[in-house]
């Protein structure tokens with residue numbers, strides 16, 4: 001953005017948007033969540049359904065969300081009001097804000113844990129010995145708070161752009177580091193069973209839950225359904241090509257998720273671990289792989305550092321969405337909005353942090369078929385709410401805004417889109433809303 005603190009600002013170049021959108025998309029969703037959900041959902045079959053959902057549901061929704069942002073130049077609530085003043089659709093915007101806060105409240109717990117691993121491996125390097133980090137409840141809450149404060153400082157300072165420029169160098173470096181870890185994993189005896197498990201679909205494993213998990217993971221990983229892409233799209237200038245940006249982000253994000261799977265599952269099988277271990281999967285697997293690597297401590301520091309940066313560009317986008325609302329609609333000073341939202345997020349996130357650290361009673365809470373406060377939060381906000389938000393966004397596009405307007409918005413900077421426009425509208429009108437609705441309905445046993 002050319003001016004983050006005064007006025008709304010705009011990306012100074014196409015690259016600015018792509019870096020920010022890719023920064024929002026690529027994060028723990030790819031490297032922590034994708035393997036854990038794939039592991040719980042049976043492996044290869046999940047991966048296949050995931051790829052189908054990305055291409056046929058998430059990508060069309062993404063283009064709709066970015067185009068609504070750019071057309072209205074507003075935050076999620078303001079965007080609906082700009083299309084139709086006074087509309088009740090603004091509640092969809094409020095849902096987006098609550099979802100953003102909900103996701104941030106547990107996402108930053110994992111981000112803090114990743115940062116804690118980086119610090120702990122750093123200590124190992126200095127002091128010697130081998131001590132993988134075991135979070136106490138205090139340290140988990142502290143690292144969670146530290147990560148939130150870091151996010152707050154970036155958003156208050158409006159220095160996102162600086163970080164994104166850095167991530168242009170750091171994200172390729174993350175990919176290279178992952179390739180190194182993948183290679184090490186593949187040389188462990190027994191790893192091929194993991195490759196096979198990850199890449200060979202077993203169709204008998206596909207049921208309603210697996211499909212919901214895959215679809216929701218596509219929304220989560222691409223930051224869809226809660227206004228992040230809408231807000232970032234609102235900083236796009238009219239000249240910038242929504243189609244190319246969207247496709248590029250989707251391809252890059254999907255590639256990183258697949259690499260994360262290849263990094264985790266061969267090692268899971270070689271080490272005799274359980275792929276369905278849940279939210280702590282990568283933390284159980286990776287330290288063992290690092291322990292077997294020459295220079296493993298150094299590589300661990302590098303990896304957890306780069307993953308922290310990837311997580312930071314995602315937490316920044318989550319906080320930015322909620323902040324944009326308070327600044328635009330309620331005219332709050334930016335710093336007040338950011339600190340208040342950050343503080344609220346911290347309070348909401350404490351039980352998630354305590355659950356991550358294994359503190360009762362949070363770990364025994366059972367709801368919606370999930371055990372533990374953390375897993376329940378991830379299911380409610382990361383699964384259900386994003387799916388619902390995306391569904392409602394499609395309905396808004398169809399019935400209120402008009403898909404021809406959305407298509408015209410995309411086409412205005414990508415003339416080539418005119419040949420795809422009919423297909424795209426068919427997907428947003430029929431394929432996306434119906435499949436999301438059916439998948440949600442199956443979940444509720446309808």
Ligand code: PHE
Pocket residue numbers: 024025026027028029030103219220221222223224226228314315317318
């Ligand atoms: N897409 C981010 C990730 O994969 C998480 C996220 C979800 C960010 C929703 C913003 C909105 O890590």
